[in-house]
Amino acid sequence: MKKNRSNEIEIVVIDDEQDVLELIEYILAKEGYKATGFLSTDYVEQFLEEENPAFLIVDRNLPGMEGSQFVSHLRSKGYELPVIFLTAKDGDKDILDGFEAGGDDYMTKPFKPQELVARIKALLKRSGIIQYNKLRYRDMVLDCQKQELNVDNSQVSLTNLEFKLLTTFIKNSHQTLSRDFLRDEVWEDDGSFNDKTINVALNRLKKKIDPLDRKHYFTPVWGVGYKLS
Amino acid sequence: MKKNRSNEIEIVVIDDEQDVLELIEYILAKEGYKATGFLSTDYVEQFLEEENPAFLIVDRNLPGMEGSQFVSHLRSKGYELPVIFLTAKDGDKDILDGFEAGGDDYMTKPFKPQELVARIKALLKRSGIIQYNKLRYRDMVLDCQKQELNVDNSQVSLTNLEFKLLTTFIKNSHQTLSRDFLRDEVWEDDGSFNDKTINVALNRLKKKIDPLDRKHYFTPVWGVGYKLS
DNA sequence: GACATTGTTATCAAAATGTTTCTTTTCTGA
DNA sequence: TCAGAAAAGAAACATTTTGATAACAATGTC
Numbered sequence: 207m208k209k210n211r212s213n214e215i216e217i218v219v220i221d222d223e224q225d226v227l228e229l230i231e232y233i234l235a236k237e238g239y240k241a242t243g244f245l246s247t248d249y250v251e252q253f254l255e256e257e258n259p260a261f262l263i264v265d266r267n268l269p270g271m272e273g274s275q276f277v278s279h280l281r282s283k284g285y286e287l288p289v290i291f292l293t294a295k296d297g298d299k300d301i302l303d304g305f306e307a308g309g310d311d312y313m314t315k316p317f318k319p320q321e322l323v324a325r326i327k328a329l330l331k332r333s334g335i336i337q338y339n340k341l342r343y344r345d346m347v348l349d350c351q352k353q354e355l356n357v358d359n360s361q362v363s364l365t366n367l368e369f370k371l372l373t374t375f376i377k378n379s380h381q382t383l384s385r386d387f388l389r390d391e392v393w394e395d396d397g398s399f400n401d402k403t404i405n406v407a408l409n410r411l412k413k414k415i416d417p418l419d420r421k422h423y424f425t426p427v428w429g430v431g432y433k434l435s
Numbered sequence: 436m437k438k439n440r441s442n443e444i445e446i447v448v449i450d451d452e453q454d455v456l457e458l459i460e461y462i463l464a465k466e467g468y469k470a471t472g473f474l475s476t477d478y479v480e481q482f483l484e485e486e487n488p489a490f491l492i493v494d495r496n497l498p499g500m501e502g503s504q505f506v507s508h509l510r511s512k513g514y515e516l517p518v519i520f521l522t523a524k525d526g527d528k529d530i531l532d533g534f535e536a537g538g539d540d541y542m543t544k545p546f547k548p549q550e551l552v553a554r555i556k557a558l559l560k561r562s563g564i565i566q567y568n569k570l571r572y573r574d575m576v577l578d579c580q581k582q583e584l585n586v587d588n589s590q591v592s593l594t595n596l597e598f599k600l601l602t603t604f605i606k607n608s609h610q611t612l613s614r615d616f617l618r619d620e621v622w623e624d625d626g627s628f629n630d631k632t633i634n635v636a637l638n639r640l641k642k643k644i645d646p647l648d649r650k651h652y653f654t655p656v657w658g659v660g661y662k663l664s
Numbered sequence: 665g666a667c668a669t670t671g672t673t674a675t676c677a678a679a680a681t682g683t684t685t686c687t688t689t690t691c692t693g694a
Numbered sequence: 695t696c697a698g699a700a701a702a703g704a705a706a707c708a709t710t711t712t713g714a715t716a717a718c719a720a721t722g723t724c
């Protein structure tokens with residue numbers, strides 16, 4: 207029901223061989239994905255419903271329900287998450303069956319880990335799950351598409367102005383930003399402009415992203431402006 | 436950036452061997468696609484600009500510019516159309532290069548025509564060029580052919596506009612949709628357009644699918660638009 | 665014409681942003 | 695070092711912008 211709180215992309219892997227499962231989980235973990243393995247299709251649907259993972263990697267020879275049948279079933283239920291088949295079944299007909307069932311890609315075992323990762327990435331990109339407009343500073347991650355900020359893996363909601371302000375600072379993290387610069391860049395100077403507007407805006411931002419003032423993201427530069435620290 | 440007027444999906448194929456080109460064109464035509472072949476990357480960019488085809492199939496060993504280089508170039512220019520590499524270059528490194536350059540899929544020659552077609556279809560579906568039959572989000576299931584919505588297993592009737600709106604949100608469930616985007620996508624901007632039209636339409640939709648406002652499917656993003664939650 | 669759909673307008677509420685005032689901090693020079 | 699000036703912070707208030715909602719008008723459909 208709810209998306210993962212953290213920024214991690216969650217991938218479900220279904221394979222009946224424990225060691226293959228572990229290998230894949232290891233590969234995915236190394237790439238920064240959160241992998242959840244299943245030895246059969248049992249409970250997977252329930253898991254999808256509850257956790258809403260981003261991606262599915264599925265073998266075809268599974269106990270109980272065959273992999274492509276399972277995917278077909280999911281599709282008929284309206285699940286549209288990207289699916290890669292990863293299986294020893296490598297006949298021409300098998301591959302076509304996989305796509306017919308609603309798979310997005312089909313890889314045969316044995317497989318190259320790097321190719322699996324590349325294909326996953328391509329699909330995540332194509333499905334719009336990966337976004338590139340991300341900015342990072344210390345433990346902050348800004349998602350420019352969603353206008354969202356994560357600080358230390360918990361979401362902080364920012365207003366447009368605050369977002370623009372923070373973006374400007376992170377894009378220029380190496381230098382002190384003068385009030386003049388900020389006025390030009392963030393506010394698009396409408397002439398009349400109160401001295402304190404910038405101060406107030408910045409302090410509101412500070413309070414939102416670090417309410418307890420423990421992290422001191424911003425340092426005032428006396429008589430000039432502010433810089434990230 | 437608008438789709439071809441006709442119903443046909445237009446696919447560009449680049450391959451320096453005339454007979455391979457013709458074979459692929461033949462395969463695609465038989466599947467009902469409109470194929471346009473090129474023997475090199477020359478003029479392809481111009482063609483993309485003018486015709487805005489839906490899909491690109493590209494060889495790697497091309498006279499002039501190498502295939503992956505060309506794709507990389509297109510990506511950097513902002514072309515987002517799906518790309519399949521279809522090439523004899525089958526080394527591990529080659530495949531990774533292909534994905535690195537921005538390819539969506541990678542097939543090696545010799546290839547099975549049916550597999551090519553299956554991969555094209557999968558990608559067209561995933562890119563939203565072909566419609567899905569069903570979409571799901573939380574406890575909502577949309578049947579796009581019947582224009583029907585089921586929420587928590589009971590049917591809710593939606594108007595065309597409402598259906599299109601909801602579909603757009605579910606297809607882009609991972610990001611905030613700005614009013615500009617919605618205007619382009621759902622209404623096809625007739626120029627005069629009241630600010631509040633979108634608000635009203637969305638609130639009507641909200642009320643229909645969740646009359647008691649218990650589920651909070653939509654979250655307004657202040658000053659921007661809405662997102663699914 | 666009756667009805668459903670969609671767009672428009674008006675009103676209110678909420679959120680964001682700007683302004684003012686006062687307090688606190690920081691810097692400077694005697 | 696300390697007093698005073700200048701700058702920044704904080705809180706309260708004011709203004710503006712935006713969103714929700716309802717009522718109404720326009721449009722299209724049968």
